[in-house]
Amino acid sequence: MKLFGKNHLILCAVTFIILFMMNYLGNDQADKLERALMIGAAGVIGLSIGLVIMNKGKDDKTPPQNFD
Numbered sequence: 001m002k003l004f005g006k007n008h009l010i011l012c013a014v015t016f017i018i019l020f021m022m023n024y025l026g027n028d029q030a031d032k033l034e035r036a037l038m039i040g041a042a043g044v045i046g047l048s049i050g051l052v053i054m055n056k057g058k059d060d061k062t063p064p065q066n067f068d
Contacts, residue, residue, distance in 0.1 A: 003048070003051055003052060003055060008048075008051065011047065012044045012047060012048070015040075015043050015044055015047055016040040016041070016043065016044050017040075019036075019039055019040040019043040020036045020037065020039070020040035021036075023035055023036040023039045023040070024036035
């Protein structure tokens with residue numbers, strides 16, 4: 001998947017909406033909006049970092065030597 005391509009942005013939006021709704025609806029504390037926004041944003045950032053790491057070694061022509 002291309003980073004910041006159309007599919008990545010759609011996946012980020014779906015991830016944010018799911019995490020936001022789960023935390024906003026399931027929380028009864030006074031700062032539930034702030035918590036839901038932070039957790040949704042952290043989920044999208046984590047997803048993007050994971051995709052960067054996954055795509056970094058995707059087309060690697062020199063794999064590590066003696067890999068078991």
